[in-house]
Amino acid sequence: SAVISQKPSRDICQRGTSLTIQCQVDSQVTMMFWYRQQPGQSLTLIATANQGSEATYESGFVIDKFPISRPNLTFSTLTVSNMSPEDSSIYLCSVRQGLNTEAFFGQGTRLTVV
């Protein structure tokens, strides 16, 4: 299993500002991902955080808006840049440890942009 610490758990931010979310895992993991989830909705993949190289973004998400870092196999950050109220959502860090394994999720960051 993997224990994920995600910070902050929630935040209220002014539009136009940026917020960086941190994801720390208690063990080295192969795959790290960032998801977005509107309350009561499904999980939408933002990007795969690649260690030592640029993240792989899904359609509709771009690096300028959601820059991601992954300096090692246990840590990643997601920044939500130049925020607008439409960015209000829950952001979730997720990891998988290898082939064909279950995914573990952080508790999420509940972001409200005002």
Add this chain to the structure above:
Amino acid sequence: GQSLEQPSEVTAVEGAIVQINCTYQTSGFYGLSWYQQHDGGAPTFLSYNALDGLEETGRFSSFLSRSDSYGYLLLQELQMKDSASYFCAVSLTGYSTLTFGKGTMLLVSP
């Protein structure tokens, strides 16, 4: 694109059995997973099927038919704590990301 269809809501009473279906249309397929998410909580893994058939884990079982692009999650002896959202998710490859369905909210009443 990828699509996974599951009912938006299911209701049942304590002690009953409930089945949550999931049909998928994806460009590839490696396996079907099920996750539970309580309100305000993180999704947690329940079950995984890569091959046709039934997988049983305690009160929860999951079934897959690859030829029908269909699976289901079976919850037995329902308890109030089972009230949550349940998501099916497809892996396109063994190392790929998960594509999630829209989720089924299960409401268990006394």
